[in-house]
Amino acid sequence: MPSFRAPRGTRDLLPDVSSGLNRLEGIARSLAGRYGYREMEIPMFEQTAVFERGIGEVTDVVEKELFRLAPRTEEAEAWALRPEATAGIVRAFVQHGMQTWPQPVKLTVVGPMFRYDRPQAGRYRQFWQWDAEAIGDPGPAVDAEMIEMGYRFYVEAGVPDVQVLLNSIGDGACRPAYLAQLTAYFRRHEAELPELERRRLDANPLRLLDSKDAAMAALVAAAPRIGDCLCEACAAHFAAVRAHLEAIGVPYRVEPTLVRGLDYYTRTTFEYYRRGAEGQQQALGGGGRYDGLVELLGGRPTPGIGFALGLDRVLLALDETRAMAAAMAPPLxxxxxxxxxxxxxxxxxxxxxxxxxxxxxxxxxxxxxxxxxxxxxxxxxxxxxxxxxxxxxxxxxxxxxxxxxxxxxxxxxxxxxxxxxxxxxxxx
RNA sequence: GUGGCCUUAGCUCAACCGGCAGAGCAGCGGACUGUGGAUCCGCAGGUUACGGGUUCGACCCCCGUAGGCCACCCCA
Incomplete structure (x- = not known):
């Protein structure tokens, strides 16, 4: 037995897998280029505060999955490995004054991310993402364009049965009212809630909507829908996103219970989901609009939208369907x-x-x-x-x-x- | 972070009720000293994940640790 091994939740990508990852990155870069996104690099780590403020202090990603680095000296700032790319990209957007660039600024990052959670197949402490962000355009068309780009990625990569799930979670004008309504609803049924769900009611009531507890199904089905509570502006935006998607022929399904785990999302949220997949690898990627994030990280109010696609999960899906990349070209x-x-x-x-x-x-x-x-x-x-x-x-x-x-x-x-x-x- | 299952050669797996750790594939060599994908033969490869315990005797039973997987939490 070798005395050393790759750290828990990490793995060596041996040549076959590595070339598979390379191929996916190539497709991502090609698509990014075709859609007008420019590739950039950001640090693998940031001040912890960038993630805490950007992603949200009470999210799971920050609360229990952040890969915090041990400080070298007492005065040293707190650093953490990037758990996702959006916060870092937006930090860079603000730092380099990109609000003076022609808007929107369309950027993309491909590379490893880090989350300290319990590993499983398709779920690693170091994993690879393709991330794309369009910052500075509030309109619904860019939402649809981005959703299409992600969808096309799976098509070109050869992942079968990918479904686009779509929802709107409102904005500062309508979400608070909806949340109050939702909380009140579940409070009325608090006695019927399982222990875990009761705790969620206080922490993050939106999460109750995508509970996997079978006992919750009826309650969730009868719960108030965000779609019915959107303010006029949000409802119009959502309708327009859908109209654009339909016009360009991107198949999607409205999923009223689709809420996402990061605080910064507003209005459009979407997820790429693999039908028929076993276990936890169904979520292949996701994203959404974050109209308040730039301001949150110290910039002028600027709308934005982005996605993050998990390349490891695509690799896993392709492996199952035996569609992996070919071996090295033979020598002449x-x-x-x-x-x-x-x-x-x-x-x-x-x-x-x-x-x-x-x-x-x-x-x-x-x-x-x-x-x-x-x-x-x-x-x-x-x-x-x-x-x-x-x-x-x-x-x-x-x-x-x-x-x-x-x-x-x-x-x-x-x-x-x-x-x-x-x-x-x-x-x- | 919670609960459960698993771990034998590089890989895939055997080993009866607790009684000598094996095979296929891969590797290397020979048959074949300057001519290849086949075939045959051989060699090497193991502290049975690691550490303890029970036993005359442990791959097998018990405890702990690590890693993997599954279901959660959550996400990519």
């Missing part, structure tokens, strides 16, 4: 040697070919020729360059591993021969 040629000990000759020839831009693997293990060819075949190389005594006359054997044929080629023409062969291979 493998350089092998008749003399197992002469690695210098092999490395020299490989170096020569690589300098010409060719994809060539050098078999450097000191094994006999048969074994070298065996691994070359297993790697699905098109050619083997066999180096033997002919090298003294400036020649090598070029063997076509698929056809089984071989011929003598002058070393000086080898690169050209291989390049031409590669071309004809690719053309069929």
């Amino acid at each position: 040629a493998v350089v092998v040697g008749a003399d197992p000990a002469d690695t210098i000759a092999r490395l020299r020839v490989a170096s020569l070919l690589r300098a010409e831009g060719l994809c060539v693997r050098a078999e450097l293990a000191q094994r006999k020729l048969g074994r070298q060819l065996e691994t070359a075949s297993r790697d699905h190389a098109h050619f083997a360059v066999i180096i033997g005594d002919e090298l003294n006359e400036g020649h090598v054997q070029l063997k076509d591993l698929e056809a089984g044929t071989q011929r003598l080629v002058p070393l000086g023409e080898l690169a050209r021969e291989l390049a031409r062969a590669a071309k004809s291979h690719h053309h069929g």
Whole structure:
């Protein structure tokens, strides 16, 4: 047993998985580019206050999942690893005066996030997200555009059965009234509530709506709906978002009980959800509008909307459907040697070919020729360059591993021969 | 953070009621000393996750720890 292992909730992404993640990041970057989002980088950690104020002090993410760093000195500020990207991006937006940029400012971040909670499949302490934010546009069209971009990501990544869940949770004008109404409703039925739900009633009554307790189903169904309580402006915004989605053909379902865990959301909230998935990996990503967040982090009042898509969960979904990324492309040629000990000759020839831009693997293990060819075949190389005594006359054997044929080629023409062969291979 | 299940070779898994820790795959080598994906043979790989306890004797029973998974909490 090795004495060291990856920390709990983290894992090594071995080449197959790593290239799968890379592929997803490539799709994300391509989409971001097509939709006009510019990629940026933000620190992996921030002052704890950025998250506390931005995400909300009483959210689970801040209360129990924040990865807090031990201070180095008494005077040091409190730092924490980023549990999500939105707060950091908005902090950067304010810090760099992006309110003077052409609005909206559309930004994207791809990278690892950190949350200190109990790990499970598809749920890690270090996980990868694609995050996109459009800051500075209050209109419903940008909401729909963003929801479409996320939906398209799953389509292009090849995740089956993704559903868009949509809701509006109102704003400062109408939500307080709704919350009062909702709280009053559940208070009237407090005696029927399970213990856990009773505690939620005080902490975060909205959460009662997506309770998984079967005993709650009837109560929740009869509870007042936020959709019926939206103020005129919020209702109009919601209707417009839906009209835009329908116009561009993004399928969605209004989910009146969809509330999200972070404090900063206003109006539009949405979630990408995988139908038929077992367990906790159904939520693939989510987002929403946060019209008060920029102000909360010290900027001028500026509306914004964003999403965060969990790449690990996509990887998991693709793994289940056996649609993972293909293995590494095979080398054009493998350089092998008749003399197992002469690695210098092999490395020299490989170096020569690589300098010409060719994809060539050098078999450097000191094994006999048969074994070298065996691994070359297993790697699905098109050619083997066999180096033997002919090298003294400036020649090598070029063997076509698929056809089984071989011929003598002058070393000086080898690169050209291989390049031409590669071309004809690719053309069929 | 709460409750439950699990952990045997790099991987997938065996091992009767508590009685000598095994196989397939992968790796390496040989058959085949300058010619490959097949086949056959061999080699290596283990403190049975870790630490304690019970027992003549523990992979097996008990306790603890770590890790994984499942259901919650919650989220990606």
